[in-house]
Structures are given as structure tokens and as C-alpha cells.
Amino acid sequence: MQIEFPDHRPVFNYEDLTIEFAVVVNGRSIDCAVSAEALEDHFGAYSAGADDLLHAFEHGRTDIHALTREYLTMGLSGPVLLRSGHFRWVREARRQAARR
Known part of the structure; x- marks a missing residue:
């Protein structure tokens, strides 16, 4: 499975309070997004405002892409x-793996 993250700017979706980003799987574009809550809880967004969320997305881009890749490789289309x-869930799984 070939998963690519094109270098496109993420987009703030006002209706869903998400940041949408580009992903291409085996040549097919897939809709992907991360919630405002996730960006606030895990990547330091100060509010659900577009600028804060976009800044947090950029800060957490590597982790966001890694988790997206993980879900897509589980067979999600x-x-x-x-x-x-x-x-x-990811942080807890890592914590438990470190204990072993």
C-alpha cells in the first residue's frame, strides 16, 4: 500500500471544527481530518479558532500523519x-509496550 501526504496546505473546516489534509493512497485521494479537540488536547491549540488549529496541526503534523498511516494500513479505505x-490510545499503547 502506497500512502503519500502531498505538500498541500491543510484547510480549516468551520462546520465540523476540523483541519482537513491531503492523503493519497495507491493514487486515490482520501478525505482525512483531525478534530479541534484532538489539536487542543494533544498539540497545544489554544482555541478552536482557525489560526490556532492550523498552527497546532503544523506542530503535530508528523504524529498526525503517522496515526493516519496506521489507520489506513489497518485496511480502512x-x-x-x-x-x-x-x-x-496510541500514547497508552506506547506506554504499555515500554513496560514490557
Whole structure:
């Protein structure tokens, strides 16, 4: 499975309070987004305002892309919406793996 993250600017979706970003899987565009709550809880967004969320997305881009890749490789064909709980799940899984 070939997963690419084109160098396109993320977009603030006012209706859903998400940041949408580009992902191409095997040549097909997939809708992906991360919630305002996730950006506030895990990437330092100060508010649900567009500028704060976009700044937090840029700060957490590597982790956001990594989790998106993980979900897509599990067989999800899209769309992907990452919420705060998804990032908590990853952190807890890493914590448990470190204990072993």
C-alpha cells in the first residue's frame, strides 16, 4: 500500500471544527481530518479558532500523519477522522509496550 501526504496546505473546516489534509493512497485521494479537540488536547491549540488549529496541526503534523498511516494500513479505505481518543490510545499503547 502506497500512502503519500502531498505538500498541500491543510484547510480549516468551520462546520465540523476540523483541519482537513491531503492523503493519497495507491493514487486515490482520501478525505482525512483531525478534530479541534484532538489539536487542543494533544498539540497545544489554544482555541478552536482557525489560526490556532492550523498552527497546532503544523506542530503535530508528523504524529498526525503517522496515526493516519496506521489507520489506513489497518485496511480502512477512508475517510479518516482522528479524534482526541485516537491519540490517547496510541500514547497508552506506547506506554504499555515500554513496560514490557
